[in-house]
Amino acid sequence: MNTALRIEEVRLTPILIADPPLLNVQGVHQPYTPRLIIEVVTAEGVVGLGETYGDAKFLEPARALAAALPGRSVTDVNGLYRLAAEVCGRPDGAALGGDVGGLRGTLSADKLLLSVLSGFEVALLDAQGRTLGVPVHALLGGKVRDRVDYSAYLFYRWAEHPGADTPRDDWGAALDPAGIVAQARRFTERYGFGSIKLKGGVFEPDQEIAAIRALAGAFPGMPLRLDPNGGWSVETSVRVAHELRDVLEYLEDPASGTDGMAAVAARAEGVPLATNMCVTTVQEIPEAFARGAVQVVLSDHHYWGGLRRTVELAAVCRTFGVGLSMHSNTHLGISLAAMTHVASVVPNLDYACDTHYPWQSEDVITAPHVFEGGALTVSDAPGLGVELDREALAALHKRWVEDDGRMRDRDDVAAMRVAHPDWEQPVMPRW
Amino acid sequence: MNTALRIEEVRLTPILIADPPLLNVQGVHQPYTPRLIIEVVTAEGVVGLGETYGDAKFLEPARALAAALPGRSVTDVNGLYRLAAEVCGRPDGAALGGDVGGLRGTLSADKLLLSVLSGFEVALLDAQGRTLGVPVHALLGGKVRDRVDYSAYLFYRWAEHPGADTPRDDWGAALDPAGIVAQARRFTERYGFGSIKLKGGVFEPDQEIAAIRALAGAFPGMPLRLDPNGGWSVETSVRVAHELRDVLEYLEDPASGTDGMAAVAARAEGVPLATNMCVTTVQEIPEAFARGAVQVVLSDHHYWGGLRRTVELAAVCRTFGVGLSMHSNTHLGISLAAMTHVASVVPNLDYACDTHYPWQSEDVITAPHVFEGGALTVSDAPGLGVELDREALAALHKRWVEDDGRMRDRDDVAAMRVAHPDWEQPVMPRW
Numbered sequence A, B: 001m002n003t004a005l006r007i008e009e010v011r012l013t014p015i016l017i018a019d020p021p022l023l024n025v026q027g028v029h030q031p032y033t034p035r036l037i038i039e040v041v042t043a044e045g046v047v048g049l050g051e052t053y054g055d056a057k058f059l060e061p062a063r064a065l066a067a068a069l070p071g072r073s074v075t076d077v078n079g080l081y082r083l084a085a086e087v088c089g090r091p092d093g094a095a096l097g098g099d100v101g102g103l104r105g106t107l108s109a110d111k112l113l114l115s116v117l118s119g120f121e122v123a124l125l126d127a128q129g130r131t132l133g134v135p136v137h138a139l140l141g142g143k144v145r146d147r148v149d150y151s152a153y154l155f156y157r158w159a160e161h162p163g164a165d166t167p168r169d170d171w172g173a174a175l176d177p178a179g180i181v182a183q184a185r186r187f188t189e190r191y192g193f194g195s196i197k198l199k200g201g202v203f204e205p206d207q208e209i210a211a212i213r214a215l216a217g218a219f220p221g222m223p224l225r226l227d228p229n230g231g232w233s234v235e236t237s238v239r240v241a242h243e244l245r246d247v248l249e250y251l252e253d254p255a256s257g258t259d260g261m262a263a264v265a266a267r268a269e270g271v272p273l274a275t276n277m278c279v280t281t282v283q284e285i286p287e288a289f290a291r292g293a294v295q296v297v298l299s300d301h302h303y304w305g306g307l308r309r310t311v312e313l314a315a316v317c318r319t320f321g322v323g324l325s326m327h328s329n330t331h332l333g334i335s336l337a338a339m340t341h342v343a344s345v346v347p348n349l350d351y352a353c354d355t356h357y358p359w360q361s362e363d364v365i366t367a368p369h370v371f372e373g374g375a376l377t378v379s380d381a382p383g384l385g386v387e388l389d390r391e392a393l394a395a396l397h398k399r400w401v402e403d404d405g406r407m408r409d410r411d412d413v414a415a416m417r418v419a420h421p422d423w424e425q426p427v428m429p430r431w
Helices: A056-068 A079-087 A109-132 A177-191 A205-218 A234-244 A257-265 A282-290 A307-319 A333-345 A390-402 A412-419 B056-068 B079-087 B109-132 B177-191 B205-218 B234-243 B257-265 B282-290 B307-319 B333-345 B390-402 B412-419
Strands: A007-018 A032-042 A047-053 A147-149 A152-155 A196-199 A224-227 A248-252 A273-275 A296-299 A323-326 A375-377 B007-018 B032-042 B047-053 B147-149 B152-155 B196-199 B224-227 B248-252 B273-275 B296-299 B323-326 B375-377
Touching: A007 A056, A007 A109, A007 A390, A032 A056, A032 A109, A032 A390, A047 A056, A047 A109, A047 A333, A056 A079, A056 A109, A079 A109, A109 A307, A109 A333, A147 A333, A152 A177, A177 A196, A177 A205, A196 A205, A205 A224, A205 A234, A224 A234, A234 A248, A234 A257, A257 A273, A257 A282, A282 B307, A296 A307, A307 A323, A307 A333, A307 B282, A307 B307, B007 B056, B007 B109, B007 B390, B032 B056, B032 B109, B032 B390, B047 B056, B047 B109, B047 B333, B056 B079, B056 B109, B079 B109, B109 B307, B109 B333, B147 B333, B152 B177, B177 B196, B177 B205, B196 B205, B205 B224, B205 B234, B234 B248, B234 B257, B257 B273, B257 B282, B296 B307, B307 B323, B307 B333
Parallel strands: A152 A196, A196 A224, A224 A248, A248 A273, A273 A296, A296 A323, B152 B196, B196 B224, B224 B248, B248 B273, B273 B296, B296 B323
Antiparallel strands: A007 A032, A032 A047, A147 A375, B007 B032, B032 B047, B147 B375
16 A cells, blocks of 8 residues: 555544524524544545534444544545444444434434444545545546535524523524525525525424515525425425425425325426435435435435445436435535535536535634635645634534533434423424 | 646557457457557656557547547546537447447447547546556545456357468367367366356357256356347247256346346246346436346446446446446456456445456457456556556557458458358347
C-alpha cells in the first residue's frame, strides 16, 4: 500500500448543534441535536472529514469502526461494509426504537450500521481526494453538472423553543398559510431556490392544503412538494393528491409502507409519490418498484451507506424509470458538501435536492456554503473542498460534553412534551 | 484541472490477432480477428491503455471520440457518455447488421457506442490510476477479493483453419464428447480452472448433452455450463435442462429473447438461466427481471459501457437477487486486466468468470496473465498493472494494414463458408 494512503488515526467528535423549533408529525426538533464529526487521519497527516448522526446508538458502532480502521487504506471503501459487520456487532434491537418507527421509517440494525458507515465512507473519500489531489466527484467518476439545485424546505415552526438557554433566531413563527408564504419569500429571496417543499403532517390536512394553495398563489408555476412523513391514511392521501394535483411536483410519503403507498399511487391522479421512508434500503426496492408504490426515491447517503452506494441507487432508479432526488435530515456543511459531490455525478438527478442547511446557524467548516440562484457550485478542490473549523468543533463538542443527557439523543416526541406535557407518540395514520 | 490529468493525445491502433477455429452456432471464428487498442496520453506523458472491438463499424465512432478527448481530464469518466452522443453521431443502422443479430443479440447503435466507449473508459481509468499511483480497483472503491476465479471455456473446434497462411496451434480437433473431455483435461491441468463451460449450438442437442455428460463423468462435482447462443427452441431448451438438471451450474442463453428465456425458465426445473444475449442493455432489465427470464446476468464491460457501469449493473442485480458473472468475447490482456479489476470490487460475483484468453496465442502486453488455480491475482500496481508491448502491437497492426479486407470485420458465417461454401446464416432457433 502507498504509505500516503494509510490510515493512522480516526478521531470521533460528538457535538450538539443548535436547531430551530421545526414541527413535524412526531413533534418538534430539539433545541440542540446531536451530530458526529469523523476525522480520518493518514500517515502523512492528511485529514478526511465525515459527518453523520450523533445519537448514542450511532456512537457505539462508530467507535468500534474507528478503532479498526488504522492500518487500512483510505481507498478501501468497499471493505468498510465487511469490516463493519465484523467489528460493530449487531446493535441491540431495543435500543433502536425500531418498532416505533419515526421520520425515517423503521430503524433496523442494518440501517443504523449503514448510517454510521456513511460518515466514514465520506471521510475516506475526502482523505483520498486530498491525498491524490482530486475532488471527491472525480473519485466518483466525475461531475456531469457544475451546479446542484436545492429546494426551499419550509417548516411549520414556533418563534422560539420553550425554556431558557435555548437557541434563538429571527425567522419568527409560521403556523398558518400566511406564515408559510412569508417563510417561503424569505427563502426564495435570500437563496434563490426554484422549488419549495413544505414539511406537513403537523396540522389537519385541510390546513396544509390551504398552505400549499397559498404558496401556489404567491409563487405561480413554482414546483411545490408536501411531506407529512406517512401521517395520513390512504383515503386522506388520495384526497390531498386530488385537491393539489394541479400544483404538486410530488407528494412525499403521504401514507406508510409499501401497501399504503401503492394504494395511494394507484389513485393519485398522476401526482408522483416520493419517498424517504417507504424505500430506504436495497431490500425494499423490488416490491415497491414492482407495485409502483413510489415514483421518486429521495436518496440520502446517510441512509444508503455512503456516496458510492448512492451512485448505485441512482443506477437502479435509472434502470427502472423511477425518479431520483435527495432527502435531508438536520446536517452541517460536511454532509452538504458530500451531497453536492454525489449529486453532481448522477446523470438522473430529476428534482432539486432537499436540505435543512439554511436552518442551521452553526457549522464546523470554516467557509459555510452559500446558495446562489438556489444552487451550490460543485467544488473542484481536492477532496470535499471544505475545511474544519476546530474552534467551532471544540465549542460544539463542549456543549455535548456538558449536556445533562437530554439532548444527546434526538427525540422529537420528548421535545414536544416540554411545551405540551400531554403529547404522546402519534399513532399512524394520524389523519 | 490538475495538468497531470489533462489528456494530450489519444492513439488508436487497430490490429488483427490470431484466433483458433472455434465453432459456434453462427459458424467459426476467423483465423484473425480485429481488436482496437486505445492509448490515452496525458500532458505528462502517462499512457492509459484500453481495448475493445476493432471492426470497421467500431473504428469510425472511436476516431470521433479520440479526436474530441484532448484537453479533457482523465478523471472525467462520466462525461464520456454525453461526449460520445455529441461527437460520434448515430451509426448507420444498415452497417450494424442489427436485424441479423448474432452472438451478442441484436446490435443497436446504442450498444455499439457503449462498446466503443468502454475501451476509452478503461484507458481513462488506467491513465488516472497511473498518474495518481493507485490501482484501477481502488478507483472503483477497492477490491473485496485478492483473486478472481475464471472458468475453462471449451469449444468444439477443428484442428486447424482451412487454407494456407492461417495460424496453427497444438490443441487438435474437438468434435465429439471424447475430444471435449480431452480439451477440458488440458484446461484444468494447465490452468487449474474449477468450473467448465462448453460453447454449444454447434451439433444436435443430444450430442452436446452427451458431451456435458462425459464432462460430468470425467470431472465429478465440477460446475458445468452449456451455451448454445440462443440456438434452441423453447421445447429443446426445456428438454436439455431436464436432461442435465443434475449437473448444470447454469444453462446460458438456450433460447432467444425475453419471451423465449422466460418460457424456458418457467420449466427449467431449477436450472438457472444465464445470459449475455437476452439482457445486454439497461433497457432490457426491467421486463426480463420481472418475468424471471434470467437468473444470472453475464456482464461484459465492453457491452455495458465500461467498468463503472459494470459496478452499477452488479448493484442492480444484487438489488433484485439476480446472479452475476462475466461474459467474454475474444480479447487480449488489457481487457482481461480490466475484467479482473472490476470483478475484484463487486461483492456479488456469484460465479467464476468466462474468458477466451487461454485461446489467444498473441498479446499486446509485455507480461501475459498467468492463471494459477483457475484464478488471476488482482494487481495492486498503479492503473491496470499491464504494460504495452510496442513491438507486438506494431506487428499486429501491420497485419491489419496488410489485410486485404477479409478479416477486418469479424464474420463467423463467412469464415465457415471458406470450408463449407453452402453454409448460410443459421435461422434461429436452429434446433
